[in-house]
Amino acid sequence: MRVRQYAYFAVRSEYMDATEIAVRIGVKPDEITVRGSKSTEPPRPATHTWQIMCREPGLTVDEMIAQLVDRLAPFSQAVGRLVDELNQRCPDDRPCAVLQVVRYLDGEDGEDEDLTSSHPGLEKMAGQHQLLGWRLDRRVLRFLVTTGAELDVDEYG
Structure with missing residues (x-):
């Protein structure tokens, strides 16, 4: 099995653009979307979006989330x-x-x-992909509560 994954933290608004969101938070975004930039009736995308991304290959989901929280923790109250x-x-x-x-x-x-084993003499069985499985530690949960953010997980097979 092959796995591709990424994580991001986003703030969305119908009326406040990503530039203003960045000013209010104090962090320049990695990516933005502009409300109505693809279509005005109805507006698509539906919101302005400010995003901080983690697309680094080889990281587990909890490592990606930790990188996002590391970047944003000093700004969590503003967020x-x-x-x-x-x-x-x-x-x-x-x-x-x-x-x-x-x-x-x-x-x-x-x-x-x-499928390489970290222990000599032991064989790793297929079906235990190194990127599967993840958790949210207390630090991440506190960050979500402080920022008022929801967690959304999409998986496609």
Whole structure:
């Protein structure tokens, strides 16, 4: 099996653009989207989005999330205040902040399973891909609470 995965933290708004979000948080985004840049009726994308990404190959999901939290932890209070403000103006219950995990299982461009054993004389069995399995530690959970973000995990096979 091959696995390709990435994670990102995003703040979304229908009325505040990514430049203003960056100013309010104090962090330049890795990627942005502009509301209505592909279509105006209806607006597509539906929101302005400010994103911090982790696409580093070879990392587990929890390592990717840790990198995102490492980058954003000093700004978590600012993110939380902004997200509270955005949530009050949000017309529906869609989250204004999200920690997103995306995985593709058995994709052609994914990473192969490493079948080498770290212990001499022991054989690693197939089906135990090194990138599968992950967890959220207390630090990440506190970050999600402080920032008001939701966790969304998409897996495709």
